[in-house]
Amino acid sequence: MESNIVRIFDTTLRDGEQSPGATMTAAEKMEVARALARMGVDVIEAGFPAASPDDLEAVRRIALEIGNSEDGSTVPVICGLARTIEGDIDKAWEAVKGAAHPRIHTFIATSDIHMKYKLKMDREQVLDQIARMVAHARELCEDVEFSPEDAGRSDPEFLYQALEVAIEAGATTLNIPDTVGYTMPDEFGALIAGIIKNTKGIEKCVVSVHCHNDLGLATANTLAGIRAGARQAEVTINGIGERAGNTALEEVVMALHARRQVMDLGTNIDTTQLTRLSKLVSNYTGMSVQPNKAIVGANAFAHEAGIHQDGVLKNTLTYEIMKPETVGLSASKLVLGKHSGRHALKERLISLGYTLDEESLNKLFDRFKTLADKKKTITDADIEALISDEIYQNEVIFTLEGLQVACGTMGLPTATVRLVGPDGETHIHAAIGTGPVDATFKAIDAIVQMDSTLVDFVIHAITEGIDALGEVTVRIATKDLPAVMTAQKEIERPCTFGGYGADTDIIVASAKAYLSAINKMLASTGKYGPVETPAVQAVAG
């Protein structure tokens, strides 16, 4: 590995999925893994196989399908997380062994607080467990990562000892987590420098950093660790993750990219795919991205103030430290419209990184034409929204066939909804609510007969103008937990499902988003047969 390349280890599917409410279906995880591989991440941490049979199966599929290449192109390392427990490590190996480059990642806490209160182990016992379990992992797999959990609050001298034991037992990557986001950038940088200086044998290993954002310092700490010599960064798309989240992939990648002269370091990431990945993960998890989020927020490249606009008009360098195109925003100022045909749409999709089978292309083309009738110009963002709305709906149990609402200041808001069910039958229901969206959701609930609570509802316009497509993300939760979810902690991890919808009519977009979340909830009960795999394929490169 070139020493000026920082490996990007993406843990969206493991630590990211630990965000309250960020559960993704197996098909969604596959799609995210495919997109991550296409973007050029070096390692995908695909899950925690010992957590449940579903998690193991999801990692196994990613290892087989994303961790291997038919045409000899580079594929990422596929990694599974395990406690320093033989059963966990064996399950991680079972899950990742089908990949061309499998990795087992095992961890145990080294801070006094964690050892005393959580593990109820002393230092000697922890060292002994590291030695035995890293060696066990190494017997199974050549690539073994070890993490001393809560390293940020561990005694550095003990940390050096623990890492030396892991190196002697065969660890090839040493990952230093600031598990509770406690350290300051100068402290974390000094911790990494101290580890590199004082740990015997460390030159044989890749040093990695894994930071949490409890004090809003995850990216700063990760960069401090990299400056001190770490060459792997553990990150998630949109910074999702446990509590306040993890370090955001897009922030680290773009900091290294935009400040290359200062750090003289780069990554293998195709930065033009960052915006797409952000949207994909946001749509699947139902966790919307705050507008002022660095790199991928809706306002990240917007200039509102007159003086700024004046400066940007004269020279974009006045207020833009990166070009929007570098992160995949408006790479092309539009092209497609009402008179475009299937070939033009197909070409545009290919340049955006998608190939669709004939049936999906036809479906998308119909949606495209309907939209073009309402909207003069179709942007790349519109096309991406149509793909999310039309093609990335992995579980289709009920489909929306019709919707009519009556609302305003006179009378009760009423919605009449027509759905086609799994039996092919049409079901119609009318309901009243506090507003048109509430009435629509109530009518859907009455047809599908499943109790859910709306946890989050976000609506925004994709492009400017009165004819803009509106997109809606929702998150719903159910108390009525299906059996397949009970392997997870019900109280700590309520069972939630994200949904996405796009339409020029925001009530229709809301109904679609709600129905897509409801379909996932219904699919998780296992009553409706195997989950469909998406018909869209990413183009390599």
Ligand SMILES: CC(=O)SCCNC(=O)CCNC(=O)[C@H](O)C(C)(C)COP(=O)(O)OP(=O)(O)OC[C@H]1O[C@@H](n2cnc3c(N)ncnc32)[C@H](O)[C@@H]1OP(=O)(O)O
């Ligand atoms: C910092 C991180 O992000 S760590 C990763 C967090 N991710 C997860 O927890 C994934 C989801 N987890 C789960 O599904 C469950 O917790 C499981 C299946 C892994 C384990 O479930 P259970 O066996 O019921 O154990 P439970 O979660 O209640 O408690 C954890 C046990 O593991 C022990 N433990 C915790 N970390 C480690 C470790 N790294 N190595 C060894 N043992 C550990 C705890 O001390 C506790 O042991 P105890 O039962 O003897 O007190």
Ligand SMILES: CC(C)C(=O)C(=O)O
């Ligand atoms: C398992 C480790 C790397 C972790 O997620 C943490 O400590 O935050």
